[in-house]
Amino acid sequence: MPERPAGELYSVTELGKDLGVSARTIRLYEDKGLISPRRAGNNRVYTARDRSRMILILRGKRLGFSLREIKEYLDLYDVDPTHAKQLRLLLTSVHSRITRLEDQRVALDQTLEELREVEAQANAALVNLGVKP
Numbered sequence: 001m002p003e004r005p006a007g008e009l010y011s012v013t014e015l016g017k018d019l020g021v022s023a024r025t026i027r028l029y030e031d032k033g034l035i036s037p038r039r040a041g042n043n044r045v046y047t048a049r050d051r052s053r054m055i056l057i058l059r060g061k062r063l064g065f066s067l068r069e070i071k072e073y074l075d076l077y078d079v080d081p082t083h084a085k086q087l088r089l090l091l092t093s094v095h096s097r098i099t100r101l102e103d104q105r106v107a108l109d110q111t112l113e114e115l116r117e118v119e120a121q122a123n124a125a126l127v128n129l130g131v132k133p
Helices: 012-019 023-031 048-062 067-079 084-128
Strands: 038-040 043-046
Touching (some): 012 043, 012 048, 048 067, 067 084
Antiparallel strands (some): 038 043
16 A cells, blocks of 8 residues: 555554554554554544554564564654664664574574484484385
8 A cells, every 4th residue: 555645544444454464463552552543533543653653563573573672662763863872772682683593593503403313313214124214
C-alpha cells in the first residue's frame, strides 16, 4: 500500500493490513507503550508517525531485539533532537546482537559437525550389519 499523505490516519485494521500484522499485534505494542494512537470516538486511529514506529518495531523484532530494547531506542528519539544518544544506543545494541549471533553460529557449526559424525557412524554401523543405510 502506498504511503498516505502526512495528515491521513489509519484504523487498526488498515495499519495491520498495510504492515502485514494482526490488530492484536498492534494492540500489544500499544499496551507496551511503543505506539500511542489517538482516539476518534471509540476507535483507535494511527498517524504516519505511528506507522513509522511500527516499521521500526517490526524490523527490531526481526533482527532479534527485545521489546524493551526497542522501546528504549524509540523513547530516545523524542528526548534527543540530535539523535546522538539514540545512535550510540543503536550501535551498542547492534554490536551486542552481532556478537551473540556469531557465538550462536559457532555453536551451531559445532553441533552440525557432531551430528554429521554421529550420522556417519550410524551409517557405517548399518553397513557393518549388512543393512542398507
